[in-house]
Each structure stands twice: as structure tokens, then as C-alpha cells.
Amino acid sequence: MLATLESVKIMDEANILTRMILESDIAESYRFYLYKMKKSQKTQDKIKAFVQVKEQYEDVQRFGRYHPDYKKVMQSIRELKREMDLDENVANFKKAENDLQNMLDEISVLVGHSVSEHIKVPTGNPFFESSCSGGCGSGGSCGCS
Template sequence: MIYDEKMLAIDDQIDQVLGAIQEAAIFRQYLAKKQLLTEDEAAVAAKRTFGEKKRRYEELQAYGKYAPGYQDSLKSVMQAKRELDLTPSVSEFRVAETNLQGLLDEIGGAIAGAIDEEIKVAAGNPFFETGSSASSCGGNCHGS
């Protein structure tokens, strides 16, 4: 790609957008929750426990669901995941992370929509959205 004056101007505008994002309350809240998460010993311990149980489960998973201890290991992983998810600093971080992702998705959608309303944008969910409609099937779905 050859960089001309227009590309350099776009690069400057990207820097401005990044600066605005970094000044936004959503971003500051994300950073604060991330810091609290890293300092929370209960969350660190829950994450470590989940990781260990997940590794053991993955070792058994290689042998199939009929391996001795498979079901117990699966239940243990699910319980450890639930404990991790219910740790207050983890759930608060995930809310802040989702809020920031929503802002980034909105910015990406606005940029894509300014170019062409039909551009599909990955918006932090398993479905692509277009600028004109949240439906990816153009209104011809069975659910419409």
C-alpha cells in the first residue's frame, strides 16, 4: 500500500479517535475494573483453579467421554467456571469489557455505514450486522 496525503490524514484521524476513546468514561471504567481484577486474590485463585481443572478435563477429553473420571472432571470444571464467573471483580470486569466492546462496535459500524450501508460488521456477537438492519438475511428470513 502506498501512503499518500489522504492516508496520512486518515492515520491522524485514527489517532484522534483513539485519544477520544482513551478519555471516555467507559474506557477509564474498563481500566479500573481490570486493575481491580488483577489485584483481587480471590479472582486470581479462582482463575488458577479453573485453569488447572480445565487442563485435567482436556487431558481426559482426548480419550472420550467414556474415560474414567470424565464426568466428574467435567462437573468440576463447570463448578470452577461458575465460581470464577460469580467472583464480583470478574463479573464487574466483564460488564466493563462488554460496555467498551459495545463502544468499539458502534464506532466500527459507523465507519462501515459511512462507506456503504450494506457492509457487514462483526459486532461482538456471533451474527454479523449491517448498518441498515440487524437482520443478515435482508428481511427474507422465516422469523420475519
């Protein structure tokens, strides 16, 4: 593939943007809370307990209410999930993860719209998905067909 001056410039700008993202306070916060979550034995024990019950939950889901341990497993998974989610390290990590994802979504929308306003950027966040304001149940009049 022949590299044109324009494609080299775009790659340089993309590398600068990548460095800016990696060096941002939001990315640093994400790495910090990920480290804290992984290094806390108490937090890891909660995660491990949840994962073990989650495997039982998946087995119970195959049979539904007819599984002999249905009520016990359903109650256990709810309790362990709540306990894990209320852990300070997990909560801080999830917040940092959401902040990073929101920043990446905003950047994706900006880059996509700098090319064309008609580019659809899959962000997973309904706030950014404004190209189809009426929903896809509007008979195609929204233009997202």
C-alpha cells in the same frame, strides 16, 4: 507511499478517535476492573484453580465418557466456573469488557457505513449484523452472498 492531504487528514481523524476511545469512561472502567481483578489474590486463586481443572477437562474431552475421571472433572469444572463467574471482580470485569466491546462494535459500524452502506462489519453481535435479516438460508435473496 506518497501521502496525500486526504490520507493525512484521515490518519489525524483516526488518531483523534483513538484518543477519544482510550479516554472514554468505558475504557477507564475496563482498565479499573482489570486492575482490580489482577490485584485480588482471592480472585486470582479462583482463576488459577479453574485453569488447572480446565487442563484436566481438555484431556477428558479427548476420551469423553470413557475417561475414568469424567464425572469428577465435569462436576469440578462446572463448580469452579460458577465460583469464578460469581466472583465480584470477575463479574465487574466481564461487564466492563462487554461494554467496551459494544462501543467498539458501534464505532466500527459507524465508520464502515460512513464509507458505504454495503460494507459488512464483523462485530460478532447479531444486533449490528442487520445486513442479512433473513439469515443466509434465504437462498441468497438477502444479498449477503
